[in-house]
Amino acid sequence: MLHGKISGIFCIIMALLMPDYLFSQAPQSAQKRAMEQSSQNHKLVIYQLLPRYFGNTKTLNKYYGSINENGSGKFNDITDKALLEIKKMGFTHVWFTGVIEHATMTDYSSYGIKADDPDIVKGRAGSPYAIKDYYDVDPDLAVDVKSRMTEYQALIDRTHKNGLKVIMDLVPNHVARTYASDVKPAGVHDFGQDDDKSKAFDAKNDFYYMPGHPFVVPPGYNPGGDEFKSPLKDGHFDENPAKATGNDVFTAAPGINDWFETMKLNYGVDYRNGRTPHFDPIPPLWNKIYDILKFWSAKGVDGFRCDMVEMVPFEFWGWVIPKLKAEHPDVIFIGEAYNVDLYSKYINTGKFDYLYDKVGLYDAIRRLTCNDPHATTWDINQVWNRDSKGIDQHMLRFMENHDEQRIASAQFAGNPWLAVPGMIVTATLSTGPVMIYNGQEVGEPARGSEGFSGDDGRTSIFDYWGVPEQQKWMNSGKFDGGQLSEDQKKLRGFYSSLLNIVRTSDALSSGDFWELMIANEKQPGFDQHLYIFLRYTDKQRILVITNFNRSESQIQVKLPDDLLQQLNLSGKKDFVDLLSGNKFSTDNIAEGVKVSLPASSGMLLSF
Template sequence: MKTTIKAALWLAANVLVTSIVAQPSPKSQPRMNPPQTDKIVLYQIYTRLFGNLNSTNKFYGTRDENGTGKFNDITDKALKELKKFGISHVWYTGVIEHATMTDYSAYGIPKDNPYVVKGIAGSPYAIKDYYDVNPDLAVDVRNRMAEFEALVARSHKANLKVIIDFVPNHVARQYKSDMKPSGVKDFGEGDKVEEAFNPQNNFYYLPNRKFLVPDNVPVPPGISTFPYEEFPAKATGNDVFSAKPSINDWFETVKLNYGVDYLNNRSRHFDPIPSTWLKMRDILLYWAAKGVDGFRCDMAEMVPFEFWGWVIPEIKKVNPAAIFIAEIYNPAEYRNYLFNGKFDYLYDKVGLYDSLRRLMEGHGHTADITRVWQQESGDFANRMLRFLENHDEQRIASQYFAKNPFYAIPAMVVSATLHTGPLMLYFGQEVGVTPTVAEGFSGEDGRTTMFDYWGVPEYQAWVNGGKFDGGKLNEDQQKLRKFYADLLKLINKSDAIQNGAFYDLQYANNNGQSAGYNDAKHYVYLRHSDKQKLLVVCNFDLHNGAQTTVKIPSHAWETMGLSATGKYTLTEIFNHPQTLTVEAAQGVPVSMSENSVRIFEIKSSK
């Protein structure tokens, strides 16, 4: 068959990516103290919700009404089960103390004004004290830091690495550290508040202007209010330089100043090193000293990459194995934040997540997956963190997304196996958490609330009163969790997935080249190493199965180190127990049910 220009370009891209996997690109800078493997499996736990077994779930319920999970609820048994499930790293979300409407003034913690707090429980990204932990999470509030340190020790005992949030871009409007070490100055202490911008100020100011609370800030019933005073007004966290931000802004937060003058063409003033840089370095070192193994860095791209390129090496001098994950949404900045900012991993939200989401909703096209790997492959595909859920995104099973948690099957396999990079799951994803009611501030939006006290029924069924055995899961939930467990087991033991190269087979099967092959809904690729060769066949069609013959071109066989005229045995290693014997030139006959995946291990036939 005559090779089209499009197929030739596709082939050239495959040649490029496989050669780069075999030999690092000279364009990339070497990683400083890279992790032993990039195929980590990160499990995000919303700590306040994880162990809460209270099922009251009252709209805008208080801590005492709806309950809250504690550090101590994440027991040795819970951690053992997560490790058994296939997890390597646990991201504890909401650990550092943040603004809340719950009154802890009896413990010496200043009370927050409800007009600058979102939800009764509050947002975990409105940090109130970088040197303290959320008192909600402690059984004994006075002993809260020791309870967190015990959780870190339990996690390490279970052979799990600990990740926490680092929120560098903004703080709560009423930030005040009552737990800072001796000699540490608070943010804003010593600022020249009469200057809108000063490189050594921690905040941006609107001199001679009073901060005004946005209109219609919701205050839950029963919460006492009092006027909020801020003078001069400070810039709001999402780069809003207005004395009165809108209700849709991050009005409860204040933007931190890293030496960038936003109102003067974003001019940079990094010499001498800005005060905020030094304070943030000390905060990261503080948590690293407590055994924290890494940081998920909130809205990292809103902080200059020069800061990251300076601070990450500073932390790795103390802990070379520490990992840094950037929440970032601008692909044009990926390379900058990896190689100049020195991050280990970046969110792959606007790339693979968005592409897979469209397919899970029934209106996407698999060509989008090809575009993603072509853009990201080379010297950083292994550094893109893949996921289908996190605290910011809607739950897969919700009416606002796929409506069915099983529609994630091919998308999750692609997320886990496309390249050698990391994978993330959000707690409850594996049992099909489905938010259906408004919890409080966030309303009914298909997300698990970040701002409210709540219990998660599907997850409570897995926790099963602290047994962590799934004893109360229904049949479908058990089936779904088994899919995730089987997938994690596969990626954790597969050399091809852990370490191997990638080869896209779309160009050899699209455009009617393979009968029964749907260009828009089918996706096939190879993962291969010296030790293992895999063929992955995905059907994203939610309603129709297919019978086709997957063509593997001569170049692909040769790239795997196999003969293009040989005879091979393909053994199903995921779900379907089947063995095929095929001749390379004739292709691989594959039967697919709707919304399914088949993974074959290729070996020379004897």
């Protein structure tokens, strides 16, 4: 999750243009081969999509612009055609981000939705992670606000009809300070409805309180910018007693860099007394979150991306996930996690299907992509060695998401083609899921300051905005890439080829892994910016070779004797690079495979 402005670490790089060798004919041929394969596998390929800007055609992009000025995408904009194109690109799941109703500066009071106080809202649109009603959806995303849930249900059904599964957010640690469900099912008690506000902590309370102290808006906050006017914009918010803030701030006066727009939920942990757990009897909040999960699962949601799971006790996850799966066995849970020491615990005890691999593969590949002088591909080996103890298949890999900077931004790589080797490793290193953030596939650079979000290399989740490069692919709702440059079409072709190959290849989606760095570290041409490994099954073998160097590399890749014996490999072998379609042979596999890799490139050699 991203709750405030976080300055990026700039990569000083040369702007390099990727040669055309990969994609002169590759995208169609590789995609066709992949689509024609009959093998079935369970590799998740996830497309993260923010409906707020996915279908937005407005191009004004005014600083702190309103929804009328800058526009907002709608559920209905995600058409059959859009979903078909997403499916054709190789995706299996769509994560619709920011669907649930959250606090906003846009006034929907004429529809019976209580207006939010802008002094505790971040950005004109508001953060999708400051949930206002867990049983409702964002009115920004509806053509007919009164029919907003019907429109979302139609999107779920439309997504399924096009052969894709639906993931949506669960934000379990905190909610907006204006939280109040006006459409909750009969018999459901709202968060805080039964709380004893005279107690700072009680396991039966849904929130934490500061008795005798009213909430204080952080001084200096100018919600919505200078042009935004509202009678509620007065530097005050009526909350007495104050509740604890989402990022574990137990004070009535959180700072401007805190998640001051949110209130932390109470799962029965007394944070101010040594984090003492009170889980017997089960706190009321546990069942309330379970009811929310059950509500959305019944509507056809196939999975939940769970925000900041480490700020919620793992005992809760170990209770709620099996409980929901008893009724919905196929539902998946993805956890946003950053503490590598807890990964195994959240998988084995917390029962998560998948966890973010940000502190690990993402960080290692980012350093290599940015040409960090201290980065080497041995860093990738460290990640694999860490995850090889039973959790590698549970790690979700990505190079972009809504929290991270865009690859093409000046704050990351400045050139989307520099991500080719990293994206190949990200997608093929293990059987776990791979995720792409919409706009990544066409090189969106996220230029400019949107309002609450500064010029930080991210596409704002707080502000109304259009995404210029993604809009070129959308092409006024045609979703045909009609406005993309030739270079962007090639980039999208690379992603499409890679993801379809990964999704349909037995070796890459479900095969075993053999590390080949140690076997090749003394080979002529080897350096610490090449990464080499084999993925294989009994019927398919794919040699993955990537070059993170900004210059061409040549190497004779050796397969160790024990690997040759295990796979019964000898004599002449024919190879085809699944990405480019190029074919070649080696007379004696025992002597190795000689390859030449252009700068910032990679190969998937099937043999």
